Amino acid sequence: MRLAGAIDIGGSSTKLGIVAEDGSIIRRDSVPTSLHGEPMVVVDAIVASLQPMLDAGGTEGKPVSGIGVSVAGFLNRDHSAMVHNANLPALHDFPLRQSLKERLGFDCRLEVDSNAAVVAEYQYGAGRGSARLLGVTMGTGLGGGVIIDGKLLRFTGECAGDLGHIIVDHKGRLCTCGARGCLEAMVNSASLSERAGGRAVREIITSAREGDQLAMTALAETGWWLGLGLASLSPIFSPDRIVVGGGIAAAGELILEATRASYRTHARPEFREKTQVVGSSFEGWEGIVGAASQFLNPIA
Template identity: 65%
Template sequence: MRLAAAVDIGGTSTKIGIVGEDGHISARAAIPTSAAGDPLPLLEAIGSTLRPMLDALGTSGLTPLGIGVSVAGFLDPDHSAMIENANLRALCGFPLRPAFEEMFALDCRLEVDSNAAVLAEYRYGAAQGVRRLLGVTVGTGLGGGVILDGALLRHTGECAGDVGHIILDPEGPPCSCGARGCLEAMVSAAALSRRAGGRPVRDVITSARGGDQGAVTALAETGWWLGLGLASLSPLFAPHAITVGGGVAAAGELLLAPTRESYRRHATPAHARDVRITGSRFHGWEGVVGAACLFLTPLP
């Protein structure tokens, strides 16, 4: 059995697991991310979580191919460090790949989290083998990755640029990037929470499932903005399918149904007709599966 260890470092939480070549996560754990200050405590926490998983593999006579690491933010050209993310300053410029290689004595491959997420959907998820695929992840921030003809689109920071910072409302709330009313400012964990009177995302989703009208409306409004954003991105990438993952997308159809409706209303007719918008089947673990793909089933 071919296996890879995988780490997905987000702005709020870090997920760690072991993934087999069938895409199944055989061991998993999540820890909080300390997004500012010294990076070493986070590295140590990842080490003490992953080490027992690797030891358990060793006891069964298994060796992972390596450690795939997905991190939120732009990467340097040799994929050794994340170099830019306002939501994760602790790790900016920190040599993550060499640090992992030294800590575990295994090969490490580093990837932008939005690329890892879209790769997971392309290999094992909701959009397998789709020729032109846009995958967005809605969590602390909003990121997007693009696969075109079997290759990841890389032109800025080793990814498809900052799709979360197209401007939807110039009078909108300030964004982490310094502009106003970006897609990320309108569609993210903070934006959803703001629309729901400051409640945490998990509470909003639970309340909406229980029929709480305020929570349902907060998700519907978030979906409306997301649909507008995706309609604005479609003419650039002409995707056949769009996948929506991340912690906010755990709301499922409560978010996706209004997203599709808004998309159909705003998109140009060709895109409105032909694009399939789906959720993720990984329930927030797409970054871990995608990080493992860096060893199991990599793309250029």
């Protein structure tokens, strides 16, 4: 079975591993993303974790065909660098593809993280069979990717644009982009944490599962805002299915129930009926699966 290396650089952590052509993750690890320092600090952390996995595969006679890289932010036209993301200043305009290729010794291909996530769902997960798929990823930011008839939308920054920055509340939280009340600002990790008394996302999810009322309410409120945002996006992309992924989506029904209820309240009637809102199949690891698919199962 063919294998590919995979890296998913997010605003808080970088996930990496080895993925097989059936979409299964063979090896995996996660390292913190250094946001503001030198870009080589980010690269060094990736190499330190991924190199031993690549070496082990080589020794066992299972080399990778290349390394797919998913990065949060817009890409330039030739997919050699990330050029815009308020949450990840360290990598702006840095020749990421070339740098990783030199250090790891394999061909590397870059993809926008929101595209990688929606590709993973479309090919291997909750998005299979959808004709018009919208995938959103909730974490440090809120990204969105769209696949229509098997093709990725790439009209801004090599993706469907900054879907997380539609404004849903003009009096809402200040966003990292400089505007106020963006969907991202209302549903990201920082907003969820604020609603739950400053706790970290993972802790909030664990506490909510144990019945902690404040944590459950914080997740439900975040889900409500997400549903409102998805209802606003539906007339633009007309999705038949919406997959919600990313670190916060690991809360499953604790957030999705409120998201669906809010979506049904706010969306216009045709979308209330025809659009399914479902959770990701990958528990936050969709980015590396989609990144690897650039070598294993490329999409248009």
